[in-house]
Amino acid sequence: MSTLKGKILAGKVLVKPQAAEEKTSSGIIIPDSAKEKPLKGEVVxxxxxxxxxxMEVKAGDMVLYGKYSGTELNIDGEDxxxxxxxxxxxxx
Amino acid sequence: MSTLKGKILAGKVLVKPQAAEEKTSSGIIIPDSAKEKPLKGEVVxxxxxxxxxxMEVKAGDMVLYGKYSGTELNIDGEDxxxxxxxxxxxxx
Amino acid sequence: MSTLKGKILAGKVLVKPQAAEEKTSSGIIIPDSAKEKPLKGEVVxxxxxxxxxxMEVKAGDMVLYGKYSGTELNIDGEDxxxxxxxxxxxxx
Amino acid sequence: MSTLKGKILAGKVLVKPQAAEEKTSSGIIIPDSAKEKPLKGEVVxxxxxxxxxxMEVKAGDMVLYGKYSGTELNIDGEDxxxxxxxxxxxxx
Amino acid sequence: MSTLKGKILAGKVLVKPQAAEEKTSSGIIIPDSAKEKPLKGEVVxxxxxxxxxxMEVKAGDMVLYGKYSGTELNIDGEDxxxxxxxxxxxxx
Amino acid sequence: MSTLKGKILAGKVLVKPQAAEEKTSSGIIIPDSAKEKPLKGEVVxxxxxxxxxxMEVKAGDMVLYGKYSGTELNIDGEDxxxxxxxxxxxxx
Amino acid sequence: MSTLKGKILAGKVLVKPQAAEEKTSSGIIIPDSAKEKPLKGEVVxxxxxxxxxxMEVKAGDMVLYGKYSGTELNIDGEDxxxxxxxxxxxxx
Known part of the structure; x- marks a missing residue:
């Protein structure tokens, strides 16, 4: 994981999204249903x-979040x- | 019940939903009416x-909640x- | 009145609704008008x-409440x- | 005035509405205009x-209030x- | 000015409206434009x-207020x- | 600038609007674009x-504010x- | 960068927008997608x-912000x- 030198505002979390299909070692599977699917990513x-x-999460935590949450950012060439x-x- | 190693944010409760038809030992019955039916589940x-x-509930509590409450999650293959x-x- | 072993969240009241037509010993009568009629019940x-x-009410209090208030629950076969x-x- | 043995929640006032046409001894007159007319009543x-x-009013106070305020209740046969x-x- | 014996709730001000055309000794003039005109009155x-x-105003203060502010009341025959x-x- | 003897409520600022075209000694220029133009005025x-x-402004400050902010008042013949x-x- | 002698209200940040295409020395790249693109600028x-x-930012910080954030101002000829x-x- 690239190290970011910037910062973000209070209460915010910057996440590196991961591919929705793979099953991680922690065993999280995205449900395959008609409902809105949660996505997963690593807190950066x-x-x-x-x-x-x-703040209840820290860098390195793997998290699930809603599909329409947040704002996409490209920093140093990474999404x-x-x-x-x-x-x-x-x-x- | 599978043991989850993850955590959830303050004020949140993760529930293992149960079949709406069965009558549990605690005697909870879901009313059969035209109105929105509450569902039941076990707090995980x-x-x-x-x-x-x-927080007024703890893991193991059996709870009733509204039909359209919350977000479905699949963790370690369980809904x-x-x-x-x-x-x-x-x-x- | 059946005794309930469960509990409800802070600020909530579980009521056993009573027939709207009868006149109780405490003399409460539901007004018969075109307006939305309040209903009555006993706090359980x-x-x-x-x-x-x-909390300003306690179990056993007879209360009036609006027609469209709350959520119906069936617990141990009682509404x-x-x-x-x-x-x-x-x-x- | 009948004496009520019940009670009401914090911040609430139970009023015995009075006929809008009469001019009381305290001289309150309801304006006769196209605008929404305030009504008057006695705090019970x-x-x-x-x-x-x-709480800035007490039982016995004569008050003016908006036409569409509140909820009608019939208690012991009185509105x-x-x-x-x-x-x-x-x-x- | 008639003396009122009643009272009003916290944060409220009872005003005796004045004719919009006249120019008072304090020199307040209502602007003659297409925009909503402020009105003036004396705090009672x-x-x-x-x-x-x-509370930043007191009885006797002359004030300007928006055209659609407030509720008209007739008390003791005065508007x-x-x-x-x-x-x-x-x-x- | 005329001296006003009146007062305004907490959090409010009374401004003497200035012509939008001129360039003041402090160099403020109103941008000429299709977007809503800020206006300028002197705090009175x-x-x-x-x-x-x-309160972060004081009488005499020159300020920029949005075009649709506030309410126009004419006091002692001044807008x-x-x-x-x-x-x-x-x-x- | 020109030095501004004015000030802005609490919680506000005045930004000198920068061209969206260039890649800065800090490596920030604006993502080229159909979604709303964040913009960048320097805090002034x-x-x-x-x-x-x-306040978590200071003058000199390079920041990303949403496309429709804020109000454009021209001060001393600068946007x-x-x-x-x-x-x-x-x-x-």
């Missing part, structure tokens, strides 16, 4: 805690997704 | 308390439902 | 107080209504 | 103070109106 | 301060306007 | 600080604009 | 901290963009 960067919300921590569904 | 994982909301604690209608 | 279970809202305390109009 | 019961709102204190326009 | 009664809002203090545009 | 009067918002401090875009 | 001025939000700090996606 986290912002500071907000006044009413502690990332910036989401709010509250968009995270599960931390493997 | 709970997040931390939020600033304004204590779960992630809901906010405030979506819980009754704790058996 | 109450949740804990919320941070900004003390109940789960409402927020703030939906209660009058405590007899 | 008041709830407790809320965290952010002291009342349950309003939020904040719906009160003037306390005579 | 003020409610108590609210938790988050001090008044009940507005929220936050509807006041200028205190002469 | 400021209200008190609000509980959650300190002013009453805006919320939060409508101010830049303080020269 | 920051407002004070707000009660619930610390700037005024955004809320919360509109910032990434700080390089």
């Amino acid at each position: 960067l986290t912002g500071a805690a907000k006044k009413d919300e502690a 990332y997704l910036l989401i709010s921590q509250s968009d995270i569904l599960y931390i493997a | 994982l709970t997040g931390a308390a939020k600033k304004d909301e204590a 779960y439902l992630l809901i906010s604690q405030s979506d819980i209608l009754y704790i058996a | 279970l109450t949740g804990a107080a919320k941070k900004d809202e003390a 109940y209504l789960l409402i927020s305390q703030s939906d209660i109009l009058y405590i007899a | 019961l008041t709830g407790a103070a809320k965290k952010d709102e002291a 009342y109106l349950l309003i939020s204190q904040s719906d009160i326009l003037y306390i005579a | 009664l003020t409610g108590a301060a609210k938790k988050d809002e001090a 008044y306007l009940l507005i929220s203090q936050s509807d006041i545009l200028y205190i002469a | 009067l400021t209200g008190a600080a609000k509980k959650d918002e300190a 002013y604009l009453l805006i919320s401090q939060s409508d101010i875009l830049y303080i020269a | 001025l920051t407002g004070a901290a707000k009660k619930d939000e610390a 700037y963009l005024l955004i809320s700090q919360s509109d910032i996606l990434y700080i390089a």
Whole structure:
């Protein structure tokens, strides 16, 4: 994983999205249904805690998040997704 | 029940949904009416308390919740439902 | 009245609805008009107080509440209504 | 005035509506215009103070309130109106 | 000015509206434009301060307020306007 | 600049609008584009600080603000604009 | 970079937008996709901290922000963009 020197705002999480099909060693499988599928990714960067919300994830955590969460960013040639921590569904 | 090693955010509850028809030993029956039917499930994982909301359920609790609550997740091959604690209608 | 062993969340009230036509010993009559009619019921279970809202009703209280308040639940074969305390109009 | 033994929630006021046409001894007259007319009534019961709102009316106060405020209740055969204190326009 | 014996709720101001055309001794003139014209009146009664809002006007103050602010009231045969203090545009 | 003897509510700023075309000594130029143009004016009067918002402008400050901000007032024959401090875009 | 003598309100950030195509020394590349592209710019001025939000950027920071964020301002002949700090996606 490339090391990012930048930072993000409080309450935010920068995620490196992963391919939806593969089954990781932690065993997360994306359900194959008509419903909106959660996606997974690795946390790369986290912002500071907000006044009413502690940060509960850290860099390296594998997380599930909703399909339409966040904003895509390309930094140093890599694609990332910036989401709010509250968009995270599960931390493997 | 499989043991999950992951965690979920504050105020959230991960539920293992159960078949709507069966009558459990705790006697919960889903009403058969035209209205939206509550569903039941077993609490598998709970997040931390939020600033304004204590956690009132624990793993192992059988709960009723609204039909359209939460987000379906498949973890380690099992289907779960992630809901906010405030979506819980009754704790058996 | 059957005794319920379960519990409900903070700020919630579980009510055993009563027939709208009868006149109770406490003299509550449902007005017969074109407007939305309040319903009455007996409080069976109450949740804990919320941070900004003390619980002002207790099990056994006869209450009036709006027609479209709450969610119907069937527990141990009995029909109940789960409402927020703030939906209660009058405590007899 | 009949004495009510029941109670109402914090921040609420139970009013005994009075005929809109009469001119009371306190001299309140309902304006006769095309605009929505305020109504008047006597406060019969008041709830407790809320965290952010002291109770500023008491039983016996004559009050003006908006035409579409509150919920009609019939208790012991008498018609009342349950309003939020904040719906009160003037306390005579 | 008639003396009112009643009172109004916290954060509220009772105003005796004045004719929009005249130019008062304090020199306030209502602009003659296509835009919504502010109106002026004399403060007759003020409610108590609210938790988050001090009262900044007092009886006798001449104020400007928006055309569609408040609720008309007729008390003791006089027309008044009940507005929220936050509807006041200028205190002469 | 005429001296105003009145006052305005907390968080509010009374501005004397200036002609949009001229270039002031402080060098502020209104951009000539299809987008909504900010306007400029001189602060004439400021209200008190609000509980959650300190006052950051003072009488005499030249400010930029959005085209559709505020309410026009004519006081003592002069046109002013009453805006919320939060409508101010830049303080020269 | 020209030095600005003015100031902006709490929580706000004044940005000097940069051309979207160039690749900066810090390696930020704007993704070329059908989705809304983030833009980049250099922070020129920051407002004070707000009660619930610390300022996390400073003059000189290179930032990414959403395409439709903020208000364009021309000050001393230069084009700037005024955004809320919360509109910032990434700080390089």
